[in-house]
Amino acid sequence: MSSNSHDISAPKRVKHESTLNHYLSYIISILLTMLAFAVVLYGDLDRSFILIFIVTLAIVQAVIQLLFWMHAKERGHLFPLIFIAGGAFVALTCVIMAVYWVWW
Numbered sequence: 096m097s098s099n100s101h102d103i104s105a106p107k108r109v110k111h112e113s114t115l116n117h118y119l120s121y122i123i124s125i126l127l128t129m130l131a132f133a134v135v136l137y138g139d140l141d142r143s144f145i146l147i148f149i150v151t152l153a154i155v156q157a158v159i160q161l162l163f164w165m166h167a168k169e170r171g172h173l174f175p176l177i178f179i180a181g182g183a184f185v186a187l188t189c190v191i192m193a194v195y196w197v198w199w
Contacts, residue, residue, distance in 0.1 A: 120160075130152060
């Protein structure tokens with residue numbers, strides 16, 4: 096027998112994220128939430144600007160949650176991302192149609 100027979104069954108090491116990434120994404124999420132709250136609390140801004148700003152912050156925060164907490168940036172997560180994008184497309188289509196139906 097050769098000495099290389101044990102190399103096949105040796106477990107491979109998986110590279111894990113550091114906790115710094117989790118802390119950083121948590122702090123960014125808290126800052127985005129505080130920024131949205133501050134914009135609403137200020138209240139003297141244009142209503143349409145506030146709405147667009149908060150929706151933009153929500154989209155940025157959702158992307159951060161997907162990348163850091165749900166590990167969507169790692170390999171092997173293509174199909175879940177496709178289904179999430181499909182669900183977002185269906186939800187957005189329903190919202191657009193509901194607004195069109197009510198106002199038209």
